[in-house]
């Protein structure tokens with residue numbers, strides 16, 4: 137059994153949308169009251185908070201009009217927020233306390249186990265029936281099998297509504313025999329350089345949208361505070377932002393899919409995201425986040441396909457000579473690796489990806505034994521191949 141997530145767009149009528157907003161607001165009320173309860177506790181106790189719910193329902197009679205499981209989910213949400221906060225703290229980040237949610241800051245509510253149903257209409261949109269809310273057209277652009285365990289309704293800043301489905305699926309995946317292996321180096325200009333000497337940078341359309349985002353940001357910063365124009369610009373900005381995140385994810389889905397399809401074994405640098413420079417430009421921070429997003433996509437796709445992804449410590453991967461193993465020190469500005477010992481000359485990132493692959497294979501052999509790996513060595517040097525990111529499938533051949 138495994139849980140898979142699906143995201144589908146909702147098209148509520150104006151009337152239903154009012155009901156969605158209203159439900160969001162009631163969940164916010166419960167969340168905030170429970171947060172206050174939590175702040176009064178000496179030691180966080182979820183069951184005590186859950187026990188607050190009947191009292192709250194007496195106090196605010198309108199809560200009767202929210203599906204009970206939706207309200208029961210709120211203490212769970214509060215505790216998972218608390219957990220992720222302490223996880224950040226554990227990583228050495230400076231964290232404050234959980235904050236009360238102001239109006240407009242509460243964006244999701246969740247139906248767990250029951251209270252929802254999807255009716256197949258056979259048309260472009262199916263119907264999502266939510267208890268105490270009603271029927272909402274849902275555009276299910278892909279089909280799936282399994283049981284829906286949970287539905288989270290989310291409103292985005294652009295004003296669009298989505299349903300996130302958690303679906304439980306039965307699946308037995310047999311691991312593949314390892315025939316083809318690859319090492320991947322992540323970078324800024326070329327998001328991916330691999331040990332088959334293949335270079336992929338982010339696609340043109342994405343770079344264009346990023347430029348547009350930068351323009352919109354400037355326009356937004358010039359509007360007057362608390363003006364109508366500013367509110368309008370804010371929605372416009374959110375729309376561009378969402379579009380870029382979609383474009384980026386779409387590209388990263390294609391890229392990771394291409395690797396999973398072609399290779400049985402993928403070694404990749406283990407980035408320490410927390411240590412990376414946090415960028416103050418929104419557009420750059422989106423690209424920064426692509427690395428971890430790409431790794432996330434690779435890992436889950438590998439899991440579904442019976443392929444293997446191994447993370448490698450990034451130490452020395454760019455300094456070591458992939459051909460003879462000697463250390464060749466160089467600054468970040470030096471783009472070529474020129475070995476003083478064996479005279480090898482190759483692109484810096486290509487050299488790194490070869491090192492990543494051989495460390496990955498070494499680690500895997502140490503942990504999982506030799507038998508499944510014997511066929512793939514040695515790794516030959518190859519001609520460079522620059523990929524067209526906009527048309528990945530064709531450029532991979």
Ligand SMILES: [Zn+2]
Nearest residue numbers: 457460475478
């Ligand atoms: Zn060398």
